[in-house]
Structure formats: C-alpha cells, structure tokens
Amino acid sequence: MINLDSLSIELDNFKTDFTVQINRDKWVGIIGKSGAGKSTLLNLIAGFIYPDSGSLLIDNIEMKKYPPSRRPVSSLFQENNLFPHLSVYQNIALAIRPNLKLSDIEIKKISEIIEYLNLGSKTHSSIGKLSGGERQRVALGRIMSSDKKILLLDEPFSQLDPNLRVEMLELIKQIRKDKNITILMSIHTPAEAIDFVSNFLLIKDGKVCRELAPQDYKIDLY
Amino acid sequence: MKLLSKTLLIIYLSLLPAQSETNKLVVYTYDSFVAEWGPGPALEQKFEAFCECELEFVGLSDGVEILTRVMYEGKNTNADIVLGLDTNLIHKAKTTGLFDNHSLDLENLNISDRFSDDVFVPYDFGYFSFIYNSSNMVKPPSNFNELLESNISIIIQDPRTSTPGLGLLLWIKKIYGDDSARVWERLNTNILTVTPGWSEAYGLFLEGEADMVLSYTTSPAYHITYENDNTYRAAKFTEGHYEQIEVAAKLANNGNDELANKFLSFLISEDAQDIIPETQWMYPVLDDVKLSGAFEQLVNVENPLRIKSEDVYLNNEKWIREWEESLSK
Amino acid sequence: MFHIEKYRWLLPGLIASALVLSLIITSVSGIFEYANFQLIRKIINDDYIQRIISFTIYQSLLSALLSMIIALPLALTVRKYLEYRIIRFALSLAWLSFVLPVIIGVFAIIKLHGVSGWFSDISVLFGYEKLEYIYGMNGILIAHIFFNVPFATRIILFSLNTIPDELLRVTIQNNFSRWNTFTVIEWPAIRYNLFVTSAIIFSLCFTSFVVVLILGGGPKYSIIEVALYYALKIEFNINRAVSLGIIQMIIASCIVLIILSFTKSFKIEPYTKLKLKNPSIITKKAIVIDSIMLIVALFIFLLPIFALIVSCITAISYENIFANQGLHNSIYWTLVLGLSSGIVAIIISMMLLITIRKLVITHQMKWLANLLELSGNLILILPPILLGTGIFLSLRNVYNVQEIAPYIIVAINSLTVIPFTLRIIGPEYLRVSYMYDKLFNAHNIQGTTRLLRYELPILRGALATAFAVAATLSMGDLGLISLFGSTEIRTLPLYIYQSMGSYRMDNASAGIFILLALVLSIIFISEYLLGGKDD
Known part of the structure; x- marks a missing residue:
C-alpha cells in the first residue's frame, strides 16, 4: 500500500499537498491539466525530489529517508529512457549490475525478458536502430529486470501513435499480471486507458482532487 | 545582391595600396618612442613647424x-629613416647595404670621443646597470664579484x-672575456x-619579486621626476658600465633625400635633444642640454664599456650559445 | 542524376573552408621559398635543438594532462551546483584567465604565487622563508593550469549538459555508483570533447612563449617557439626560422593526431536534452567534499584575478583613466577589432557547421565533414609568430600593410579563435539538429528560414558564449597586434605593454583595469543578456 499524507514541496510559486492511499496491485491513472502536479507527484514517490513535509509510506515504511535506488519503485519516462551508446541487452542489464558484469543466471534472466518482450532478434542492436515502440519496450525490460514492485509511468507513450499506445498498454497489462506490480501512470489521453486502469486520480493545483472510476474520467476534468 | 556586390567593391577598393606622398617623411622607430609619453609627438610638432612636410612615425x-622590418x-x-637601433646592431645593419651615409658633422657631440660613424647618427645613450630599492637594500654590491x-x-x-x-651578456664578456661562462654559472x-x-x-x-633588476643607470630619474620617489637607485659597479648608444640612419633609396638629411640634423640639434632626457630617460648627445635635477642624483659612469659592433656581429651566435649552456647547468 | 540545387548546402562550409585556407596559404606562400630541407635535417641533428624539442613536448603534454586531470573532476562537481548563481558567476569570471593576454595573466599569478605574492606574505607572517616556487618548471605548469583549466572545465560542462535528466534519474534509481555513473553515462558524453580539448591545450602550451620565458627561470627551460623567435627576430635568419617552424608544425600535428586517435572520428554527443526541474540529488557526504573542492578551485583560479583587480584599483586615478587620450583610443580599437573578430569568427564557424551538420546527419561523406572541421582547427598547429610574418611577407609587395592592418588583424584573430567557437557551438548545433530534424522536415522548414528563424534562436546560448569567447580572446591578443599594430591602431594589451615598457605602471594598471572591465562586460552581456539565463 502506498500512503501519502500531506506530502508537500514548494517549487517556484507552486506548492503541493498530496494525501492519498493507493492499494497494492492497482493500476492508477493520474490525470489533470498540465502543470497540475502530475509529474511532481511521481517524482516525489520516486525520490527524485525531496518533500518539505508530510509522509510517504510504502507498505508502512517511511520512504523519505531512503534514496531513490533503495525505494521499491522504478520509472519510465516519455523519452530518453535509454543510453544510446549501449545495446538493447546492456540497457536492460544495467538495472541488475551497472558495470554490466552479470552472472550466468542473470544473463539467462535478461534473455528471458528480451524474449518475453519479443525483442529477441534485436538483443545486440544499438538503440539508434530501434523504433519508438521498441525503445519503450526495452525500457520496460529494464524495469522488469529490476524486480521492483511499483512502476511509475510519466506519460510514457505520448510520443507513440495511437495504435502503438494501445499495444503498449496491453503489454503493461500482461506484465502487471505476470509480475504482480502496482502501477501509477500519468496520462493525458485517459480515454485510451479506461479499459486498463483500476481507477483515475484527478490532480488539481498540487492536490489529489478526487478519485474516479474509469468510466467517469470525463467528469469535472477541468 | 546589388548591395552585397557594392559592399564587396568598397571593401576591395579600401584594400588597394594608397598613393605615397612625396612631401612625407616616414620614420620607422619603436613604439615607446612615438607613444604619447615618448619624444615622438613633440619632435613631430617641432619638425613639422619648419620642414613644410609631413612627418610620420611608424612604431614597431x-x-x-x-631592422628586421626594413x-x-x-x-x-x-621607411625613409630608421630610428632606434643600438650600436650592437650597426654592423649587421650595414651588411644589408640598405642605408646611406649621413654627411653630418658629429664632432660636437659629447660622445664623439668614443663613437663616430658615417651612416649612423647617435641621438641618445645610457648605461646598463642593476637597479635596487634602497629601502630594502642598504649596501648594494659595488662590482660583479x-x-x-x-x-x-x-x-x-x-x-x-x-x-x-x-x-x-656583452658587459660580462667585456669584463671577463673567456671566463664569462664560469661567471654566468x-x-x-x-x-x-x-x-x-x-x-x-x-x-x-x-x-x-627580486632585489635587483637589470636596467639603466638613468631609470631612477623617472621615479624621482614622476613619482617623487628616490628610493630606486642604480648600483654603481667599479668595473664600469656597458654603454648603449641609440642611433638613426636614412635609407639609401628614401623618397626625399633632402628631407631625410634635414631630419637627421634636426635630431641632434638642441631643439630635439631638449626633449630626449625626460621622455626617453636616456642622456642627450649634446652637453648644452640642461638636465633636470633628477639626472643630477644619478650615478656617474666614468668608464663606459663597449664591444665593437663588428665583434658583436661575428660572435653573437657563439656567445649566446655559451650563455644558454652556462645557465642550463 | 546530379542536381546542383540539392547540394547547395555544401557551399557555406566549402566557402568558409576556402577563406580559412586562403589566409593560411597566403601566410605559407610568404615563407615557403625559405623552406630548406637540408637545413631542417641539420637543425634536427643539433643536440641543443633536440633538447629543446623534447622539453617542448614534455612540458606541453604534462601541462595538458594536468589541466585535464584537474578540469574533469572539477567539471563533474560544478555541474551539480550550476543552479547556484555564485557558481555561474565564478564560471564567467574564470573565463578571464583564459582570454587575458598571457603577460597580464602571468602578473596575476605572481600577485598570488610570487616571491612578493600573497602566499609568500603568509609564509613570512608565520615566520617562514619567502616562497620562490613559482620560478622554474612549477611556474610553467601552474601558469598553464591557471590558463587552461577554466577553459577545459567549461568545455566539459558543455558536454555534460547534453546528458538528459531522465538518464541521470535512471542511474540514480538503479543505484549506480559514482564510478558507474561516470563510465556508463558521463564518459561517453564528454569523451570526444575531452580529447579535442586536450589537443587544443597541448597546442597552446606547445607555443607558450611568454610563460616559459618569464616563469621558466632561464634558458634551461626553452621551447621551439623561443628558438624560432630568436632566429626570426634577432638573427634575421628566416631560413632557420622557417625550418624550425616546419619542425614544430610536424611534431605538434603528429602529437595532436595521436591524442585525437583516442576518439572516434566526428562524433556527436549521443544525447538529446530535455530540461526537467530539480534533477540531481545531492547527498550530504558529497556536499562536504564538493564544497572543499569548489572553494579550493575558487582560490586557485579566481584569487589571482582578484589580486590583480585589487592592485589595479589602488593604482588608478582620474588622470590616467579619464584624462587619457591614448587609453580612450585603445579602448576604441580594442572594441572595434575584438567585436569584429568575434562576429567574423561566428559567421565562419556557422558556415562550416551548416555543412558539417548536413553531412553528419545524412551520414554522407564523413571524410568531408572531418576535413571541414580540420580546416577550422588547422590554425592551432601553425606557430603564431610565423603565421603573422608569413602574411606580412606575402602582402608587403601588394599592399601597404600599415593601411590594411585592421583587416589583417581581424582576419587572423578570427581564424585563431575558430577552434574554440567550433567546440562551443558544434555539439549544441548537432544536438539541436537531431532533436528537430524530423520536425523541420515534416513542416518543410528548410534553408535560410530554418537557420535564421529556428536554429539560431535555439542556439542563442551557445552562440552568445562562443561570441564572448571569440571577441574577448581577440581583445586580449598581444602577439598579432605587436606585429601589425601602429601608433594609430593600438589595442589595450599593446597600450598596457607599451606603458610597462616606459615605466608607466600606473597607466598599465589603468589599462589592465579597463581591459578586465571590458572583457567581463562582454562575457556578462553575452552570457546573461544575449544568451538567456538557462545554462
């Protein structure tokens, strides 16, 4: 369970105050106007920015004292998730060992992930040769290999075309089922996600404004 | 496009060599001579007042x-005239064959006993010496030893x-001869x-940074005159001081020989020599020139030392090499 | 089928390259007739010259290596604190040590490190001897580090800034050690620029005449440039000077090529950058080490300049600043020549880069891209004294050199700074092209519209910095202006040097003060007003 209580940070004339509870195994879509604080919420949970006050509990453990690497969360960004000079394999492997020196078991694990993502033929390709969808799949592969149970997606597929976006959502659905992970995903096209998410959180002026059932996303968005 | 070609044309035209004027005398000298605090501006004014010409100094x-430039x-x-070579360069300058005799009488100059030349006209002189700050050093050395x-x-x-x-280098060579290398070490x-x-x-x-610096015996005169500071002094060496004489000469194919002669004789006239001491901080070549009080406080050099220009020319490379090797040990 | 229209973008680069080469050819043709290979062989076999050659190589390699060893960690640390105004301010100030005339820089170093410097005073205060460490090999290295580290740091920072924040977050989330972060993310981003910068610093130290002579302590430490200068100016032995010049060029280019062989050919920084808020996490342990490092760096690199400013301020007066026609005239020429050189350098660099970018992005004719870049950097291996003399010799029969001096000065000065402007604009331009190339193509934004309306505004920051560096480096030039300057055309460095040459230390101080003020103003105007406040 993720538990935010008055989690606040002041950024350039903008103050947040997040209070929300998210149960394990949920897939939560985060919606709201741009500038409402969607990315800030995800960054606070990931630990990339540090709150001024409030608490952040994950499974009843206060996360504020842990650096990002020791929190059970991993992130996927809109772009620039991958190191362009490393191969597909290396980009996934670095989540296990940054120096890329892996044991046989770990190598096998990476191969399985690559197969799972249907990237087998691209294992040693450089990132520059991949399509947009393939790139995000590699990034997902890294998240899978890290074995972290909470996934933060920050408008992950807005660079892709609509068909591909749905395809990626299907893939995440599959991963979620197989790996049993909790997902927080900010998204600016909620209509595409209603078949996937458990519910939406509407963010407004740095606060969690209300919780919506998937079908109700149109209500009171602005 | 039209504008562009016009601009290019203007730039091109502005790059074309200009026509030289005949009533102009071009003097190559070093830049501190023509600087606003040097003798150049005053000399130019005085000379142009009677020469009916334009005097142009080019400061290098x-x-x-x-010498390199010509x-x-x-x-x-x-260049019609070069001004600012010293005696060490005379022989080398003559070997170029670019310079012409001056036909002036140098007998009345105060250094005629030790310098006279058909081509080069001396206009000031000074002596090398070590300068020290008397508030930090009570008893300066009185000789090389x-x-x-x-x-x-x-x-x-x-x-x-x-x-x-x-x-x-020449000072030490003059005093120590073949022993110079050891002295430098x-x-x-x-x-x-x-x-x-x-x-x-x-x-x-x-x-x-250091107790003493190699400069001229006349250096303290500047500090006395402009800064009212008489703590800087020249250390007088009993062996004598090496003398530097600065000279001028006209080029053989100058544009206006009459004007060039006029300038050289002006240069050693009282009118011009008056300006020299307190702009060049060197001694004038006429004894009639009245020196300011600052010059009277300077050390008196009784035995000027000099090596013949020809010997300098012939041995320069060898001596420099010797110097480099002695100091590299 | 070959369409001329399709290859129009080749023109700017080829024209710029031709301009640069024509100047170099003008110079070379002035001295080429003096080249004599028999003489070169004789000189090479001389013990003394061999000693000088090995020392020249030794001191410049060591200087470049030390500069990079210091600049690399410094840049990595400074990067974390770029959001602080004081750090950015310090970085701007540090440009001074790179662009000031060397002679002034040396005096700044002596104010701090000299026998009568602040450190020595402190030593005496505690009852120890005066410190004389600045004269000799130490002095040469300290000066080269002082001059070059701020430059190297800036260039490395430019490269580090191309790393997108997302990737930094990936390294943070995946628990990368400091070393892993360096090897996986930072090293690939800075590698190319790091080696090119080392090569540039090496070349600068290779001909660092004034530093070696003043601080070297004597002829024991002599470099080829000194022998060249002696042959050219004192011996009038132009044959020997040209031979030494050729030897120097061959050695310098061999070593530069060896340094550059450690990097791949024209490589673009691999990342595109997207600015996010508050990217880095600064740990408490790191802050202590970082602060110590930054404070030490501030001391080493800014204290000499501070000491210089203090001593100038105490020496200036109303007379030597306001009632000083010579100074005002020098200010005028410093600005005219410096700003013109800056503008010309930027235009030529952009022309080269327009073509290079197209070649690199379309993966066509890589060799041509390399050649174009090389033509911009060629100037680095030419001995400065010989370059000027060569131009003088080939133009003297055609023109009155005195009259066209301003054009020559601007031409050579802008040529001299192109390696630096290329370094500053190049990576940024390629990055922007990669980011927006598809967008431009999709909307069919091409040619001059694309350049003027879109690319130049995006490149504003890099262009402004490059301009500041180019203009101020030209303003600080003393070598060229001594060769081509005159009574009328005199810049501040020449004014300062002439004042020093005539006991006028107070005028020199006034000149230094004004020069510092001008250089700083240009840096600040460029970086903060023209370039925006982002980077």
Missing part, C-alpha cells in the same frame, strides 16, 4: 624589429629576445628569472 615593437621589406620599404658572492636575487632579460639582455644562483623583455623584468622588480 622594438629596435630589433625595426630587411624584410628590402628596397620596397616605406660582490654580486656573485652575495645571495642577492636579480631579474635579467633574455639576450635572445631583448636589448638589455644582450647588453648584460655563478651568477645563475642569483638569477630569479630571465624575462623576454625589459618591461616584464622591470614590472616584476616593481612588484617586489
């Missing part, structure tokens, strides 16, 4: 550069790149550093 970086320009040089035995730190100039540097312990030019050395000395 130093005396050596003047050598590189050869017979096409714009005392300097060598002391732990006084000195800054000198590189003889490969500077006139005073060459002056010191001993002097090495006193040398804090060797700078490319006089300015850097004197600047470092004024910063307080």
Whole structure:
C-alpha cells in the first residue's frame, strides 16, 4: 500500500499537498491539466525530489529517508529512457549490475525478458536502430529486470501513435499480471486507458482532487 | 545582391595600396618612442613647424624589429629613416647595404670621443646597470664579484629576445672575456628569472619579486621626476658600465633625400635633444642640454664599456650559445 | 542524376573552408621559398635543438594532462551546483584567465604565487622563508593550469549538459555508483570533447612563449617557439626560422593526431536534452567534499584575478583613466577589432557547421565533414609568430600593410579563435539538429528560414558564449597586434605593454583595469543578456 499524507514541496510559486492511499496491485491513472502536479507527484514517490513535509509510506515504511535506488519503485519516462551508446541487452542489464558484469543466471534472466518482450532478434542492436515502440519496450525490460514492485509511468507513450499506445498498454497489462506490480501512470489521453486502469486520480493545483472510476474520467476534468 | 556586390567593391577598393606622398617623411622607430609619453609627438610638432612636410612615425615593437622590418621589406620599404637601433646592431645593419651615409658633422657631440660613424647618427645613450630599492637594500654590491658572492636575487632579460639582455651578456664578456661562462654559472644562483623583455623584468622588480633588476643607470630619474620617489637607485659597479648608444640612419633609396638629411640634423640639434632626457630617460648627445635635477642624483659612469659592433656581429651566435649552456647547468 | 540545387548546402562550409585556407596559404606562400630541407635535417641533428624539442613536448603534454586531470573532476562537481548563481558567476569570471593576454595573466599569478605574492606574505607572517616556487618548471605548469583549466572545465560542462535528466534519474534509481555513473553515462558524453580539448591545450602550451620565458627561470627551460623567435627576430635568419617552424608544425600535428586517435572520428554527443526541474540529488557526504573542492578551485583560479583587480584599483586615478587620450583610443580599437573578430569568427564557424551538420546527419561523406572541421582547427598547429610574418611577407609587395592592418588583424584573430567557437557551438548545433530534424522536415522548414528563424534562436546560448569567447580572446591578443599594430591602431594589451615598457605602471594598471572591465562586460552581456539565463 502506498500512503501519502500531506506530502508537500514548494517549487517556484507552486506548492503541493498530496494525501492519498493507493492499494497494492492497482493500476492508477493520474490525470489533470498540465502543470497540475502530475509529474511532481511521481517524482516525489520516486525520490527524485525531496518533500518539505508530510509522509510517504510504502507498505508502512517511511520512504523519505531512503534514496531513490533503495525505494521499491522504478520509472519510465516519455523519452530518453535509454543510453544510446549501449545495446538493447546492456540497457536492460544495467538495472541488475551497472558495470554490466552479470552472472550466468542473470544473463539467462535478461534473455528471458528480451524474449518475453519479443525483442529477441534485436538483443545486440544499438538503440539508434530501434523504433519508438521498441525503445519503450526495452525500457520496460529494464524495469522488469529490476524486480521492483511499483512502476511509475510519466506519460510514457505520448510520443507513440495511437495504435502503438494501445499495444503498449496491453503489454503493461500482461506484465502487471505476470509480475504482480502496482502501477501509477500519468496520462493525458485517459480515454485510451479506461479499459486498463483500476481507477483515475484527478490532480488539481498540487492536490489529489478526487478519485474516479474509469468510466467517469470525463467528469469535472477541468 | 546589388548591395552585397557594392559592399564587396568598397571593401576591395579600401584594400588597394594608397598613393605615397612625396612631401612625407616616414620614420620607422619603436613604439615607446612615438607613444604619447615618448619624444615622438613633440619632435613631430617641432619638425613639422619648419620642414613644410609631413612627418610620420611608424612604431614597431622594438629596435630589433625595426631592422628586421626594413630587411624584410628590402628596397620596397616605406621607411625613409630608421630610428632606434643600438650600436650592437650597426654592423649587421650595414651588411644589408640598405642605408646611406649621413654627411653630418658629429664632432660636437659629447660622445664623439668614443663613437663616430658615417651612416649612423647617435641621438641618445645610457648605461646598463642593476637597479635596487634602497629601502630594502642598504649596501648594494659595488662590482660583479660582490654580486656573485652575495645571495642577492636579480631579474635579467633574455639576450635572445631583448636589448638589455644582450647588453648584460656583452658587459660580462667585456669584463671577463673567456671566463664569462664560469661567471654566468655563478651568477645563475642569483638569477630569479630571465624575462623576454625589459618591461616584464622591470614590472616584476616593481612588484617586489627580486632585489635587483637589470636596467639603466638613468631609470631612477623617472621615479624621482614622476613619482617623487628616490628610493630606486642604480648600483654603481667599479668595473664600469656597458654603454648603449641609440642611433638613426636614412635609407639609401628614401623618397626625399633632402628631407631625410634635414631630419637627421634636426635630431641632434638642441631643439630635439631638449626633449630626449625626460621622455626617453636616456642622456642627450649634446652637453648644452640642461638636465633636470633628477639626472643630477644619478650615478656617474666614468668608464663606459663597449664591444665593437663588428665583434658583436661575428660572435653573437657563439656567445649566446655559451650563455644558454652556462645557465642550463 | 546530379542536381546542383540539392547540394547547395555544401557551399557555406566549402566557402568558409576556402577563406580559412586562403589566409593560411597566403601566410605559407610568404615563407615557403625559405623552406630548406637540408637545413631542417641539420637543425634536427643539433643536440641543443633536440633538447629543446623534447622539453617542448614534455612540458606541453604534462601541462595538458594536468589541466585535464584537474578540469574533469572539477567539471563533474560544478555541474551539480550550476543552479547556484555564485557558481555561474565564478564560471564567467574564470573565463578571464583564459582570454587575458598571457603577460597580464602571468602578473596575476605572481600577485598570488610570487616571491612578493600573497602566499609568500603568509609564509613570512608565520615566520617562514619567502616562497620562490613559482620560478622554474612549477611556474610553467601552474601558469598553464591557471590558463587552461577554466577553459577545459567549461568545455566539459558543455558536454555534460547534453546528458538528459531522465538518464541521470535512471542511474540514480538503479543505484549506480559514482564510478558507474561516470563510465556508463558521463564518459561517453564528454569523451570526444575531452580529447579535442586536450589537443587544443597541448597546442597552446606547445607555443607558450611568454610563460616559459618569464616563469621558466632561464634558458634551461626553452621551447621551439623561443628558438624560432630568436632566429626570426634577432638573427634575421628566416631560413632557420622557417625550418624550425616546419619542425614544430610536424611534431605538434603528429602529437595532436595521436591524442585525437583516442576518439572516434566526428562524433556527436549521443544525447538529446530535455530540461526537467530539480534533477540531481545531492547527498550530504558529497556536499562536504564538493564544497572543499569548489572553494579550493575558487582560490586557485579566481584569487589571482582578484589580486590583480585589487592592485589595479589602488593604482588608478582620474588622470590616467579619464584624462587619457591614448587609453580612450585603445579602448576604441580594442572594441572595434575584438567585436569584429568575434562576429567574423561566428559567421565562419556557422558556415562550416551548416555543412558539417548536413553531412553528419545524412551520414554522407564523413571524410568531408572531418576535413571541414580540420580546416577550422588547422590554425592551432601553425606557430603564431610565423603565421603573422608569413602574411606580412606575402602582402608587403601588394599592399601597404600599415593601411590594411585592421583587416589583417581581424582576419587572423578570427581564424585563431575558430577552434574554440567550433567546440562551443558544434555539439549544441548537432544536438539541436537531431532533436528537430524530423520536425523541420515534416513542416518543410528548410534553408535560410530554418537557420535564421529556428536554429539560431535555439542556439542563442551557445552562440552568445562562443561570441564572448571569440571577441574577448581577440581583445586580449598581444602577439598579432605587436606585429601589425601602429601608433594609430593600438589595442589595450599593446597600450598596457607599451606603458610597462616606459615605466608607466600606473597607466598599465589603468589599462589592465579597463581591459578586465571590458572583457567581463562582454562575457556578462553575452552570457546573461544575449544568451538567456538557462545554462
């Protein structure tokens, strides 16, 4: 369970105050106007920015004292998730060992992930040769290999075309089922996600404004 | 496009060589001579007042550069006169064949007993010496031997790149002859550093980096006159001081020979010589010129030393090499 | 089928390259007739010259290596604190040590490190001897580090800034050690620029005449440039000077090529950058080490300049600033020549880069891209004294050199700074092209519209910095202005040097003060007003 209580940070004339509870195994879509604080919420949970006050509990453990690497969360960004000079394999492997020196078991694990993502033929390709969808799949592969149970997606597929976006959502659905992970995903096209998410959180002026059932996303968005 | 081609045309035209005027006298000299605090501006004014001509000084970086420039320009040089070579360069300058006799009578000059030349006209002179700050040093060395035995730190100039540097090399050569190499090896312990030019050395000395600096006996006159500071003094050496005489000459194919002669004779007239001491901080070549009080406080050099220009020319490379090797040990 | 229209973008680069080469050819043709291979062989076999050659190589390699060893960790640390105004301010100030005339820089170093410097005073205060460490090999290295580290740091920072924040977050989330972060993310981003910068610093130290002579302490430490200068100016032995010049060029280019062989050919920084808020996490342990490092760096690199400013302020007066026609005239020429050189350098660099970018992005004719870049950097291996002399010799029969001096000065000065402007604009331009190339193509934004309306505004920051560096480096030039300057055309460095040469230390101080003020103003105007406040 993720538990935010008055989690606040002041950024350039903008103050947040997040209070929300998210149960394990949920897939939560985060919606709201741009500038409402969607990315800030995800960054606070990931630990990339540090709150001024409030608490952040994950499974009843206060996360504020842990650096990002020791929190059970991993992130996927809109772009620039991958190191362009490393191969597909290396980009996934670095989540296990940054120096890329892996044991046989770990190598096998990476191969399985690559197969799972249907990237087998691209294992040693450089990132520059991949399509947009393939790139995000590699990034997902890294998240899978890290074995972290909470996934933060920050408008992950807005660079892709609509068909591909749905395809990626299907893939995440599959991963979620197989790996049993909790997902927080900010998204600016909620209509595409209603078949996937458990519910939406509407963010407004740095606060969690209300919780919506998937079908109700149109209500009171602005 | 039209505008562009017009602009290009203007730029092109502006790059074309200009027509030279016949009633103009071009003098190559070093830049501190023509600087606003140098003698150049006053000389120009005085000369133009009676010559009915235009006098143009071209300031180059130093005396050596003047000769280099006319050598590189050869017979096409714009220069009618060169002003600012020193006696060490005379022989080398003559070998170029670019210069013409001056036909002036130099007998009445105060240095006629030790310098006279058909081509080069002397216009000022001075003596190399070490300058110290009397508020930091009570008893300066009175000869080279005392300097060598002391732990006084000195800054000198590189003889490969500077006139005073060459002056010191010749000074030591004149006194010690074949022993010079050993003297330099001993002097090495006193040398804090060797700078490319006089300015850097004197600047470092004024910063307080070393006890003494190689300069001229006349240097303190500047500090007395402009800064009202008489703590800077020249150390008088009993062996004598090496003399630097600065000279001018006209080019053989100058544009206006009459004007060139007129300028050279003006240069050693009282009118021009009056300006020299307090702009050049050197001695004038006429005894009639009245020197300011500052000059009276300077050390008197009774025995000027000099090596013949021809010998300097012939041995320069050998002596420089000897210097480099002695100081590299 | 070959369409001329399709290859129009080749023109700017080829024209710029031709301009640069024509200047170099003008110079070379002036001295080429003096080249004599028999003489070169004789000189090479001389013990003394061999000693000088090995020392020249030794000191410049060591200087470049030390500069990079210091600049690399410094840049990595500074990067974390770029959001602090004081750090950015310090970085701008540090440009001074790179662009000031060497002679002034040396005096700044002596104010701090000299026998009569602040450190020595402190030593005496505690009852110890005066410190003389600045004269000799130490002095040469300290000066080269002082001059070059701020430059190297800036260039490395430019490269580090191309790393997108997302990737930094990936390294944070995946628990990368400091070393892993360096090897996986930072090293690939800075590698190319790091080696090119080392090569540039090496070349600068290779001909660092004034530093070696003033601080070297004597002829024991001599470099080829000194022998060249002696042959050219004192011996009038132009044959020997040209031979030495050729030897120097061959050695310098061999070593530069060896340094550059450690990097791949024209490589673009691999990342595109997207600015996010508050990217880095600064740990408490790191802050202590970082602060110590930054404070030490501030001391080493800014204290000499501070000491210089203090001593100038105490020496200036109303007379030598306001009632000083010579100074005002020098200010005028410093600005005219400096700003013109800056503008010309930027235009030529952009022309080269327009073509290079197209070649690199379309993966066509890589060799041509390399050649174009090389033509911009060629100037680095030419001995400065010989370049000027060569131009003088080949133009003297055609023109009155005195009259066209301003054009020559601007031409050579802008050529001299192109390696630096290329380094500053190049990576940024390629990055922007990669980011927006598809967008431009999709909307069919091409040619001059694309350049003027879109690319130049995006490149504003890099262009402004490059301009500041180019203009101020030209303003600080003393070598060229001594060769081509005159009574009328005199810049501040020449004014300062002449004042020093005539006992006028107070005028020199006034000149230094004004020069510092001008250089700083240009840096600040460019970086903060023209370039925006982002980077």
